[in-house]
Amino acid sequence: MRPVGEVPPVITASDVAPAGLAASRTASAAELGIVRIAEGAGYESKSADVTVYTGAYDPVRNVVYLGDTGHANGMAAAGGTPISGQTPGITVVKTPSGVTWAADSPSLSSVAMTPEQAANIQAALQKQFPGVPINQVPTIK
Amino acid sequence: MSNWSDDKILLWLDVFSRPDSSFRTVRSEEDVKEWQPQTDEEQKAFDALIAKENRGLLKAWYAQFPSINPTADAFRRILERAIGKKLPLGKG
DSSP, rough: OOOOOSSSSSOOGGGGTTTTGGGGGGGGGGGOOOEOOOOOOOOSHHHHHHHOEEEEETTTEEEEEEEEEEEHHHHHTTOOOOTTTTTEEEEEEEEEEEEEEOOOOSOOOOOOOOHHHHHHHHHHHHHHHTSSSSEEEEEOO | OOOGGGHHHHHHGGGGGSSOGGGGGSSSSSHHHOOOOOOOHHHHHHHHHGGGHHHHHHHHHHHHOBOOOHHHHHHHHHHHHHHHHHOOOOOO
């Protein structure tokens, strides 16, 4: 949507196999645990030093896919495949003091996220945004 | 659904998942009652979601989930108000 002035080291969508390929969903979850961000993604709020990402978590691949064009579209832009009821949408907000995330999607809306999956998302975000606190909240407004 | 991009309900709902969506201002039950689409794209997506010809798809969409997150549930209530009918969740 909008280019970002400062983006942490990013693994872009071009690093991954085309979305939807069965083979791309067979990777070991344990070996991944990473965030993939669509190239140029990151919506910058006009009112504050805030960057917002929308995407989803793929529990099969253990990868968080982030873009900024919605939860399903954001996930797809980053190389993931949105699946209703299986890939919970997440919103990630980055500020200078930390990162906040929530599974608050109106489109990829299932709440069937296990504590382990939430911990995996937390760990992946910590890897992507090192040195800042990462907090999960119920909803981001 | 063989391809996620063929799922019209998902794509219309995704308009309200964007970082700059007006739906992100909805905080209270009062907001749920008063919220309206703010852009042409939001209006088009909302009109499509509540259109009579898409009622079956919309009901089937929510019926596939035994539970949804609170934000999604707020949007579901907005849709219920707009169509004057319940959109029950599934039994899992």
